[in-house]
Amino acid sequence: MFLIYRHLIKAAAGPFFFGLFVITFLLMIQILYKFVDLFVSKGVPFWVATKVLFLSLGHTFALSVPMAVLISILMSVGQLAADHEITAMKANGISLWAVLRPLLLMAGVIGLGLAAYNHYIFPESNHTLANLIYDINRQKPMLEIQEGQFTEMGDKMTIFVKHKDDLTGKIQDVSIFEKEEPGDLSPRLTTAEWGTIIPDHQSDSLLMELFDGEIHDIPDKKDPTKYRIIRFQQHNIRVTNVERDFKESGRKARSDREMNMTDLLEAARGESERKQEVVKRVADLSSNILQWQFQLLDPVKRKNLLGRKITQQPGLRRDKLLDGKFKALPMKVERVIDQAGYQEKIAESYTIKANRFMVEFHKKLAIPFACVVFALLGVPMAVTASRNGKGVSVSLALAVYLIYYIFLVGGEKFADKGKMDPLLSMWSANLVLLAIGIPVFFKAAREGRIFEWNIPAFLQRNKNKDTTP
Numbered sequence: 001m002f003l004i005y006r007h008l009i010k011a012a013a014g015p016f017f018f019g020l021f022v023i024t025f026l027l028m029i030q031i032l033y034k035f036v037d038l039f040v041s042k043g044v045p046f047w048v049a050t051k052v053l054f055l056s057l058g059h060t061f062a063l064s065v066p067m068a069v070l071i072s073i074l075m076s077v078g079q080l081a082a083d084h085e086i087t088a089m090k091a092n093g094i095s096l097w098a099v100l101r102p103l104l105l106m107a108g109v110i111g112l113g114l115a116a117y118n119h120y121i122f123p124e125s126n127h128t129l130a131n132l133i134y135d136i137n138r139q140k141p142m143l144e145i146q147e148g149q150f151t152e153m154g155d156k157m158t159i160f161v162k163h164k165d166d167l168t169g170k171i172q173d174v175s176i177f178e179k180e181e182p183g184d185l186s187p188r189l190t191t192a193e194w195g196t197i198i199p200d201h202q203s204d205s206l207l208m209e210l211f212d213g214e215i216h217d218i219p220d221k222k223d224p225t226k227y228r229i230i231r232f233q234q235h236n237i238r239v240t241n242v243e244r245d246f247k248e249s250g251r252k253a254r255s256d257r258e259m260n261m262t263d264l265l266e267a268a269r270g271e272s273e274r275k276q277e278v279v280k281r282v283a284d285l286s287s288n289i290l291q292w293q294f295q296l297l298d299p300v301k302r303k304n305l306l307g308r309k310i311t312q313q314p315g316l317r318r319d320k321l322l323d324g325k326f327k328a329l330p331m332k333v334e335r336v337i338d339q340a341g342y343q344e345k346i347a348e349s350y351t352i353k354a355n356r357f358m359v360e361f362h363k364k365l366a367i368p369f370a371c372v373v374f375a376l377l378g379v380p381m382a383v384t385a386s387r388n389g390k391g392v393s394v395s396l397a398l399a400v401y402l403i404y405y406i407f408l409v410g411g412e413k414f415a416d417k418g419k420m421d422p423l424l425s426m427w428s429a430n431l432v433l434l435a436i437g438i439p440v441f442f443k444a445a446r447e448g449r450i451f452e453w454n455i456p457a458f459l460q461r462n463k464n465k466d467t468t469p
Helices: 002-042 046-082 085-091 096-137 261-297 299-306 308-312 316-388 390-416 422-445 455-467
Strands: 150-152 157-164 170-178 188-200 205-217 228-240
Touching: 002 046, 002 096, 046 085, 046 096, 046 316, 046 390, 085 096, 096 261, 096 316, 096 422, 150 316, 170 205, 170 316, 188 228, 188 316, 205 316, 261 316, 316 390, 316 422, 390 422
Parallel strands: none
Antiparallel strands: 150 157, 157 170, 170 188, 188 205, 205 228
């Protein structure tokens, strides 16, 4: 049996490396197409462009390895089935389970290796690549701001734009968070319906002209009950020191794709703690306004609110003062509602950031596990190819890729926007393919076809139905 296992693994090794090379090459073409315009427009030196493409291999390996596993099993087991070796094994009492075991073991080892790669090597490679892209983009920060994403402009400013036109520099649905310090939990929030981005190359700065918006901030950080809203028709924000010639800056900050799994869990936990602090602050605001209202209604508490001397003086002065306090209540409630909405947007930003960290954490484990899932699917698909033709196997392989890609990318988008749990979004593709693969393998192991296509029998059944009185 050991010789058979070694034969199966040896037969799958060559197609695995072939599939890995082909898929990596195809993905690198897409990456080259993505970067070629950047290289030309920035005048990037040849050695820098070569380094960018080399570091981009780290990203392609994370996707091409599981695909290569499926290709290797389809090619190797399919060839064994075409040469009737699978039939010979079954004739000697070797079931399809025995064929699956060494291939499943090989896929598991590859998956563990890929998980270790995603934890130790890929974050460092991606960090180096991100630093290069960051240094290149600093010459034209307009290219840094991506629509539908939070863009960090240093440690104290974060920009979110829903739509952006790279040709005109026009942006729409803009939200800008400005912090006094990197750890500020109540940043100034500036929102605008639309605006324009104007790079100023001479002054090494970036001008953002915003229109039809609001500025929400807390003037005194020690007193969160004081809240200010400024509405504007036009407001300009200038960001300095954003352009320079290419130079490796040695950026230390890391995004979610530049962290290992330990750092991702810690970062997600930190964002969740910040969100809880903001939620507690909103609850305190509501509690304060209710407490203030209770003091107006309670005769004993009212003395503290109006002052003991005023409450002891009967007459019109006390009535007017009390009436003014009651009239001020709706204004206070409205300000609390506005501030709660402001705090809610801040809490939402923390939720989105925490989800992005957890999505990347689960992705580093879910993609390697896909190697095992593809191995389970690949064996019955390869056996089916020898019965129904290679076209069926190719079609099924494309269907598997399509299903996995749709669930992976779609789940990531939904989770990043807070509409889906990160765990479910990243593992849904594996769960769906496992739900398909397990019964398919049992069907193939029992000598059954995955799809029964008996067209003459189908036509005969329909004919019998038509002739039945």
